[in-house]
Amino acid sequence: MGEVMTAQGKNLPGDDTADLREIGFRSLDFSELALRVEDELEAELNFDAPGLRRIATVGDVLDFIEQLQSA
Amino acid sequence: MSEPSVIPPASVVLVSGGSRGLGLAIVTDLLTNGVKVAAFARTVTPELTALGEKYPDHLYYGSVDINDAQAGQAFVRAVETALGPIDGLVNNAAIGQDSLHVHTSADQLAEIITTNLTSPLVLTRFVLRRMLAKGLKGRIVNVTSICAQRGYPGLVAYSATKGGMDAATRSLARELGGRVLANAVAPGFFASEMSAVLGQTQLDQIVRRTPTGHLTEPDEVVPVVRMLLLDQTNINGQVLVVDGAASI
Numbered sequence: 001m002g003e004v005m006t007a008q009g010k011n012l013p014g015d016d017t018a019d020l021r022e023i024g025f026r027s028l029d030f031s032e033l034a035l036r037v038e039d040e041l042e043a044e045l046n047f048d049a050p051g052l053r054r055i056a057t058v059g060d061v062l063d064f065i066e067q068l069q070s071a
Numbered sequence: 072m073s074e075p076s077v078i079p080p081a082s083v084v085l086v087s088g089g090s091r092g093l094g095l096a097i098v099t100d101l102l103t104n105g106v107k108v109a110a111f112a113r114t115v116t117p118e119l120t121a122l123g124e125k126y127p128d129h130l131y132y133g134s135v136d137i138n139d140a141q142a143g144q145a146f147v148r149a150v151e152t153a154l155g156p157i158d159g160l161v162n163n164a165a166i167g168q169d170s171l172h173v174h175t176s177a178d179q180l181a182e183i184i185t186t187n188l189t190s191p192l193v194l195t196r197f198v199l200r201r202m203l204a205k206g207l208k209g210r211i212v213n214v215t216s217i218c219a220q221r222g223y224p225g226l227v228a229y230s231a232t233k234g235g236m237d238a239a240t241r242s243l244a245r246e247l248g249g250r251v252l253a254n255a256v257a258p259g260f261f262a263s264e265m266s267a268v269l270g271q272t273q274l275d276q277i278v279r280r281t282p283t284g285h286l287t288e289p290d291e292v293v294p295v296v297r298m299l300l301l302d303q304t305n306i307n308g309q310v311l312v313v314d315g316a317a318s319i
Contacts, residue, residue, distance in 0.1 A: 008206075026249070028203065028247065028248070028249065028250050031203055032203045032204065032206055035200055035203050035204035038204070039204060048118045065088065066135055
């Protein structure tokens with residue numbers, strides 16, 4: 001997640017409760033992150049939009065990615 | 072609210088159906104403008120081969136059936152190795168139709184829909200995944216048709232697929248906001264296509280009804296595609312009709 005934000009000249013805050021809108025982490029940034037994880041796993045991570053809409057904080061992103069990886 | 076972002080000009084452009092007609096004209100024009108181009112088609116023509124010999128470092132081409140998703144994906148990976156990451160896509164490959172709906176078999180309908188709608192969407196998905204995974208921004212140009220907006224006999228399935236691509240263009244522009252400019256170019260009938268299907272009388276009638284007085288030529292569409300791929304514009308999610316106002 002930090003790499004995705006750094007590539008855009010932004011910083012990932014240390015606080016997991018940081019609001020994604022406030023730090024400029026958008027849905028496409030999440031897609032980019034998921035695709036990077038896919039590359040590492042060598043498996044597709046497909047998920048629907050409602051699941052994505054529930055994500056609001058940095059912690060939510062990390063939890064969601066973790067769930068996808070373990071699914 | 073989306074943050075303002077600039078989508079840079081495409082530097083490596085993949086053109087499907089790039090071996091003849093409009094596709095070949097687009098490939099030629101981009102190469103002339105210094106862009107690296109990858110082109111595939113079911114059949115590689117002597118014209119495309121000649122371009123490959125003229126631009127060995129800038130053109131990568133091969134024989135791929137757009138309906139073969141695995142071959143298409145392998146081609147994309149090979150392009151990345153040869154030219155670098157793809158940041159421009161022109162969905163041009165398509166098959167035509169010249170049969171009344173009631174006389175078009177279900178298999179023929181399926182083939183038209185697969186070739187003109189499903190396969191371009193599958194290719195677009197794959198290219199976008201590669202693009203996003205690399206953190207790249209890019210541009211998409213879908214070559215559709217005036218048939219998507221006006222009714223013409225003998226082109227029911229073809230028109231449906233082109234309308235589908237126009238609709239997909241708009242949703243892609245929304246979905247990829249800030250990362251990709253997605254647009255469509257909808258040419259009117261090309262003189263070559265029309266003369267193959269229609270008689271001279273019908274041809275003359277269409278020309279008379281076209282304010283610019285002539286049918287569209289591929290060379291008139293190419294600058295519009297180039298603009299959408301290379302120029303700094305805020306055009307996004309649009310369908311640009313190039314038909315001499317024949318349809319208005």
